[in-house]
Every structure is written in structure tokens, then in C-alpha cells.
Amino acid sequence: MLPWSDDRPRIELAARFSSRLAVTSNRPTGIPDNLFIDDDAADRHRIQAFYTSDVPHINLQDVSVRFGRVPILSDITISLMPGDVVWLRGPNGAGKSTLLRVMAGLIRPVAGIVELFGQPAAPAARRRMGLIAHHPALYEDLTIEENLRFVTDLAAAPSRRLDEALEAVGLTGARNRKASEASEGMRRRADLARLLIVEHDVLLLDEAHSGLDREAGGLVEALVERCAARKGASVIVSHATDIPFANRTLELVEGRI
């Protein structure tokens, strides 16, 4: 069940969210009914389009990236299909974070083609993608709620999503705490809550697990599962020994797959 289905009490929502912890890998094959979130026609149409299309969400062809003189990625070719959950692993400095940013359309490669949702990479496509960076993108002087309010406002999402996201990450009680005064785990959770405010077709998670306890780690999984169920795609960068809910594993070594 989705965290923002309106008709359910919030306590129950949180309970349902944590109940997803037990689920490991039961990818739905048909179109589950509960996918239709606000039951509006446009959303339904969009989801159906996903199911019937074979266009990869992200398509990289022979992509190379250099930072100044240092080569970071060399000739990367990947396609992310709808429903994919990719575990991206590799040693420190292999270029995992850079690859995620290329996928997000934030870094323009020096060579190769980047296609997002079947189109050449354009800023508009970024709105459909959620990125969790290595460092939480929080404003230290703002409270956790104000930080998330900023995202909610910019995404033009309804205000109730903010409350639901806070509830889902278990920060309702700490909403008025300044980000600079929150613990690292709380900051991580607050960062994660951003992804609950907007629905994304692609999730790019850069070490989203680090600094999270088991419960919140389960949240990452639930988020990815939900995205996959909606025929979205996710890329998870993680140094964990196993990501059971991933259906593909990519190993990046020295800037190559």
C-alpha cells in the first residue's frame, strides 16, 4: 500500500509501510489495482503506457566522462528497463556516483549518448527522477519540516504528502528540529522523505542505506519496490553484501562495467 493513500489513518499507514519489510521479491506481473494512486485518468494512462512500452527509462550508449583531465567513466552502455532494480557496486572511486549523475542528466558526458525516457537528456526529464545524494541535501538552518516543505512547494505536491512522508520516515515528532541539530540517522531519513513527497519513475539512490537503522533501511526497500511495481526503475549504489530485492547487478571497476 502506498503511503499517501488518503483514506487510511496515518498510524495504519506507518504499520503497513513497515510490513513491507518482510516482502523481498514478489514483483507483480499484472497491473495491481493499488497502483492507481489518486485514481485520476492521466495517472492511469501514464502507468498503462509504461506497461505496454519497451522504451528503456534510461539508456546510456558508450558514455565517457572526464573531470578535467581525469577519466572517470569509459564507454558505459546500460539500459534501464521499466521495473528494473539495479544494484550498482564497485570499489571506492570507481565512478558509481558519477554514473548516477549521468543517469540523472546532471552531468553531461564528453562522449556517448544519454537518453532519458526515450528522449535525449533534457532538464524536464529530471523531474521524473528522484536522487538521493551521498550527503543529505538539507539546509542546516531550517527545520526538518521546512526543508521538506521547500521540496513540496517546488514540486507543487499537495501539503498532505509532506505529513505522510514525515509519518512514514518516523520523523513526525522531530519535524520542528533544526537539521543541524538532528542526528545523522534523522538527517538520512529526512532526505529519504523527499522521495516520498513526489512520485518518481526512476530512483537513483547513492548509498541511501548508510547511516540508517534496519527499520529505515526497510523503507528504502519499500520505496524501491513501490517504484518497480509502478514500472519505474531504480539504481541502488550500495556496499552491502547483498541487495535481495535487486534483479540486476552491475559491477563498476575503474570506470567500466
Add this chain to the structure above:
Amino acid sequence: MTFRRQVMIILRRDLRIEGRSGEAIFVTVPFGLVALFLIPLALPLDIELLARIGPGMFWSVTLLFGMFITFRQSAAESSSQQEQLRMLGVDPAARFVGRAIASALLLLIFELILAPTMVVLYAPAAIPGWPAIIPLALLAAVGLAMIGTLAADITASLRSRSALAPLLVAPLSVPLLVPAAQGLESLRTKNGIMVPTMFMVAVVLALAVAGVVTAQPLEETT
């Protein structure tokens, strides 16, 4: 999401952060006040001299010290914050405008506190029709905020940023300093205040165009 709404959200963010950190109001404003106290201490004890240089000192301090409001650390965005804005589809021009308006409002407060202090300390001769320079102060704040915001973006995350940004802003702010400082002179000589005002309007418009047009190319990363 309209451009104006994005501007308002960015503006609200910056003002709220300033409200919490107080970097501009509780650090830069006192710094400017100290400057107004220091200058007479370095000059011969001559009350007439102070009365003559007072307004000019006000403008110099506003530009040289007020510019630090635009580079305040609390308004500097980290790279993950900038990434977040880009992922949310924020127009780089809206980001520029929102940040510049926030800095302009803070600079106005700076001027509002410094101007009466200068009048008290330096006791310049009253000139009839002096309120006509208020629009000049407003334009100076807006123009300086835009130059500063541009310089802050150009020097963002560079190690020598704190020394480099002022070097970029100071010479570029001459077209604001000179007409603003000449406002009082024009009133005294009864030359009218229209020319400096219109000149500053033109400068501010040119800066606005430059800031909006260069926002996109500045934002792209490697």
C-alpha cells in the same frame, strides 16, 4: 510551476535561513557600523571635513561591506542542494532572481541602519529635497545584490572564494557607486536627480538581463 512561484519559494528559503542564522543582520551590519566609526578615527579631527565626506563614506561602506551580504555563507548552496534544485526542475534564472531579491532586501536593511548612523556621526549639511535619493539607495541595493549573486555563483566552491568574490564585485560596482554618490551633489547644485536615477535604472536592467541570461550556462556542470 510558474517562474514567479519558483522565485517566491527560493526567496522565502533565503529569508528564512537569514532569520535563523542572522549572518547578514547580526554580523555584516555591525561590521559596516564599525567601518563608519573607524574612518573618522583615521582622519584629522575636523568636523567640517567629516560633514563633507559623510555621504560618500556611507556609499563606500555600503558597497565594500554590504557586498558581503551577498556572499553570506548561510546562503551558499552545497553541491547536493544545487543538485536537488536541478532535479526538481527549478529554472536557473528563477534561482538567480530569488537569491538576488533576498540579498537586495537584506542590503536595504543594511542601508536603513547605516544611513541614520552616518547622519548622526558625521553630521552632513541638510540638503533640501534629500528624500529624492531614497530611490537611488533602493536601486543601489538591487544592483549590488545582482552583481554579488553573480559573483557568488561564479566563485562557488572555489577555495579562494572569500577573497576572489570581493575583487570581482568592487570594480564592477562603480556604475552603481558613482551615480548614487552623485545624487546628493546633484541636489545641492540643483542639477536634478533624474539623470543619476535613470542611469541607475539602466544599470540595474542591464545587470538583470546579464544575470538571467548567464544563469543557465553557469548552472550546467561538466
Add this chain to the structure above:
Amino acid sequence: MKLRYALLGLATIGMVFGLSLAARMPSDAVQGNSARIIGIHVPAAWLGFLAFGLTALFGIGWLVTKRPKMDYLAASSAEIGVLFTGLALVTGMIWGKATWGIAWDWGDARLASTAMMFFVYLGYLALRRAATDPVQRARRSAVLGIVGALQIPLVYFSVNIWRTLHQTQSIRPDGASMPTETLLAMLINLAAFTILFAGLLIWRADQLRIEEARLAETVLAPNAGSAVIPPKLQPGS
């Protein structure tokens, strides 16, 4: 024969001719020998303005094409521009001291705005030193070059409108009152300096390209990840 050598050779001939003309002309009735310096001062100032205009144009060129060559040309132009602007300021001050008795005339809009231009482009070069990533450096300096070039005319006008009230410009040589010989020497030097500028620009831009390529060679070897070597653990230790 490379173009740059041809240009520098031509410039040398022109400068020898122009400067000797300035040196040999009879001393000015009003200004005495100090008028000879105009032969260097005016061309240097002109090159300063040309250089910074070109810096902005090459900056635009880089933003449009993203070709490194544009960035090298913009940087070279700014460097040479700072050199000639500095020369113009120094010769201007020498001339002012000899003619008016003061080195720095606060009533002269040209002097003040040239000085401001000098500082803007010192800032430009400082920015280039501060930024390490070539693409980031090219982007940011291109934007600064454009904004700087937009502001310079405004600096000039603002100083010219309000700061020249007490100016005594009558003894300033302008086209009409300048003796033909002085004018001729100045024009020859103007042409020679411009050719010199073109030669230096090509030379310096090429140098920057080679520097960049050398630096690339030294770091090109490994990809990022290979820099981290996993520690080897001794069994049983």
C-alpha cells in the same frame, strides 16, 4: 613560416619605425618631450579595450561551441589585455605627472575606467587560477568575461558623466590639435601594436593548449578507481 612569426616580425618593423618617428619628432610646444609617450600610451590603451572585447567574444564562442580553443583564446586575450592596460596606466601616469604635475587625475574618466577595467581582468585571471577543472574554469570565466565587458562601458559613462566636472581638458591632445607627425607616429604604432597583439594571442593560446595536453598526459594513466589499493592482510597476524 608560421603565421605568428610573420606577425611578430611585421609588428617589430612597425614598432621600430613608429617609435623612432615618435623619438625623432620635434618636442611639443606645450608638453615638451613628454608628448612622445603618447606613441605608446594610446596604442596600449586601445589594445586593452580590444583585448577585453575579444575575451568576451571568445567566452561567448566557448559557451556556444564548447571548444577548448575558444577558452584558450579568451584567456590569452585577457592576459595580454592586462599587460597592455597596465602599460597604458603607467605611461598615462608618467605623462600626467610631466604635463599636469600629478600622476593621477581624478577628473579623467578614461583613466578611472581603465583602472577599473584593469582590476576586473585581474579578477578574471585570479578566477582562472582558482578554478582547477578546465570546463568549470572555462564556463565561469566566460560568464565573467561577458559581464565584465558589459559593465566596462557603464563604468566609463558613469565616471564620464559625473566625475569630469572640474576637468581642464584643453591641453589634452586630441585629433584636431595634434601635430601630424605625432598623429602619424601614433597611427603606425597603433597598427604595429595590433599586429603584435595578434601574434602574441596566437602564440599564447597555443601555449595554453600544449600546457593542458601535458597536464592531461601526467594524470591520464589510471582510471579513478585504481588509485585505491585494497590493503593486504597477513594471515595469522
